[in-house]
Amino acid sequence: MTIEDINFLLSEEGKKLIKKIQIQYPEGRFTTAATLKLKNIYPNLNIRSIIELLTLRKSAKLKFSKADNMFFTKVGLEQSTGERVAEYVAERFSGFKKVADLTSGIGGNTIAIAARTKVLAIDSDRLTLDIAKENAKVYSVYSNIEFMHKNAEDTDLGTCDAVYIDPSRRVKNKRTVSLSDSLPSVEQMLPKILSHIDAVGIKVSPAISYEELEKLPYNPEVEVIADEFECKQIMLWFGILKTTAFRATILPEKYTLETSHPSKHVETSTPKKYIIEPNCAIIRSHLIDEFAQQAGCKKLDPLIAYLTSDNLPVAVGHQYKGYEIISFSRFNLKKLKKTLSEMNISRIDIAKRGLSQKPDEIRKKLKIKEGGNFSLLFMRIGNRHYQAITKKVPQS
Numbered sequence: 167m168t169i170e171d172i173n174f175l176l177s178e179e180g181k182k183l184i185k186k187i188q189i190q191y192p193e194g195r196f197t198t199a200a201t202l203k204l205k206n207i208y209p210n211l212n213i214r215s216i217i218e219l220l221t222l223r224k225s226a227k228l229k230f231s232k233a234d235n236m237f238f239t240k241v242g243l244e245q246s247t248g249e250r251v252a253e254y255v256a257e258r259f260s261g262f263k264k265v266a267d268l269t270s271g272i273g274g275n276t277i278a279i280a281a282r283t284k285v286l287a288i289d290s291d292r293l294t295l296d297i298a299k300e301n302a303k304v305y306s307v308y309s310n311i312e313f314m315h316k317n318a319e320d321t322d323l324g325t326c327d328a329v330y331i332d333p334s335r336r337v338k339n340k341r342t343v344s345l346s347d348s349l350p351s352v353e354q355m356l357p358k359i360l361s362h363i364d365a366v367g368i369k370v371s372p373a374i375s376y377e378e379l380e381k382l383p384y385n386p387e388v389e390v391i392a393d394e395f396e397c398k399q400i401m402l403w404f405g406i407l408k409t410t411a412f413r414a415t416i417l418p419e420k421y422t423l424e425t426s427h428p429s430k431h432v433e434t435s436t437p438k439k440y441i442i443e444p445n446c447a448i449i450r451s452h453l454i455d456e457f458a459q460q461a462g463c464k465k466l467d468p469l470i471a472y473l474t475s476d477n478l479p480v481a482v483g484h485q486y487k488g489y490e491i492i493s494f495s496r497f498n499l500k501k502l503k504k505t506l507s508e509m510n511i512s513r514i515d516i517a518k519r520g521l522s523q524k525p526d527e528i529r530k531k532l533k534i535k536e537g538g539n540f541s542l543l544f545m546r547i548g549n550r551h552y553q554a555i556t557k558k559v560p561q562s
């Protein structure tokens with residue numbers, strides 16, 4: 167979208183037209199014929215940008231409960247923190263007088279924090295900030311926010327007692343995961359901010375390297391946040407916002423597992439009745455041993471994130487995926503194909519750990535569809551590869 171497009175969408179005329187077209191096309195689906203028809207009805211107006219917005223609103227429903235009334239650019243939506251995660255992250259800022267959100271974007275985090283306290287919302291992109299203002303009105307938190315079009319680096323944080331940063335992670339339109347590519351530069355800003363504000367939260371990619379995190383000054387808490395079974399982001403908590411060394415949090419249950427002192431490695435065992443795969447947040451935060459201990463499981467291999475147990479751990483929601491073992495054998499696709507056919511299994515999901523072949527390559531060789539109640543798990547144990555035909559344990 168161009169600057170003119172966004173200005174038009176945010177104008178009173180634009181808003182009226184958006185409403186009208188949204189009522190006509192409640193599904194947000196625009197065929198070529200529908201687009202042509204609209205262009206004929208409104209020849210002098212920018213219909214393309216309205217269609218783009220309404221299409222974005224449709225996909226934004228996965229992230230925002232009020233998406234139907236919000237404004238987005240494609241990049242702004244992609245970069246935004248979804249409501250559920252933003253709400254959870256904002257909870258840690260309750261109790262502060264005024265939080266500076268130095269990279270407001272289209273307002274994902276700003277809005278959630280502003281539902282709890284005052285916010286100074288900064289963005290270097292004027293249009294994105296204009297969009298955040300409209301979105302703040304949709305969530306009725308506008309009066310709690312002071313918006314400023316500025317570079318984060320030049321902002322006077324004098325009135326704020328906590329800071330949130332969710333930097334852009336794009337270099338020449340390509341996504342990157344490293345903090346050293348972040349805009350604004352977290353590496354440059356962090357020491358300055360922490361010298362007078364002892365409460366900073368920074369969102370980073372869930373794919374950031376741990377080596378990079380280890381090199382960070384000030385030793386932050388590293389919190390990996392998953393929404394159901396998807397790792398969404400890592401939060402780095404500095405100063406008084408830090409509560410532990412490593413934390414895994416799983417939404418929507420808000421189940422959280424943390425440690426300041428990594429526990430002893432749990433023992434390994436041959437496969438028992440079940441294979442247990444901890445949630446990606448637990449795996450990514452290196453809290454597998456802590457989880458295994460709490461859940462009464464053993465590991466199949468010290469370095470592989472599949473656990474095993476004769477009993478299913480008591481858990482709510484998305485802490486782990488459970489698989490009941492039907493057969494467990496050395497890796498051999500030919501034999502496996504035969505067994506699956508003898509068992510009349512025509513659909514099966516495939517997951518693997520410690521095996522270089524990709525699930526899609528294996529699926530092609532087995533000529534089997536995905537889905538159904540069974541899962542094939544491939545794994546390395548010691549220096550050998552194994553395969554398990556399993557039945558998925560229904561989610562509690």
Ligand SMILES: C[S@@+](CC[C@H](N)C(=O)[O-])C[C@H]1O[C@@H](n2cnc3c(N)ncnc32)[C@H](O)[C@@H]1O
Pocket residue numbers: 242245246247248268269270271272273274275276288289290291294316317318319332333334335349350351
């Ligand atoms: C990842 S997005 C923030 C998304 C936001 N947290 C949300 O949930 O909608 C990063 C934002 O940082 C802004 N930005 C980039 N460089 C900046 C700088 N130097 N100062 C302030 N904002 C900057 C970009 O315009 C972009 O809107």
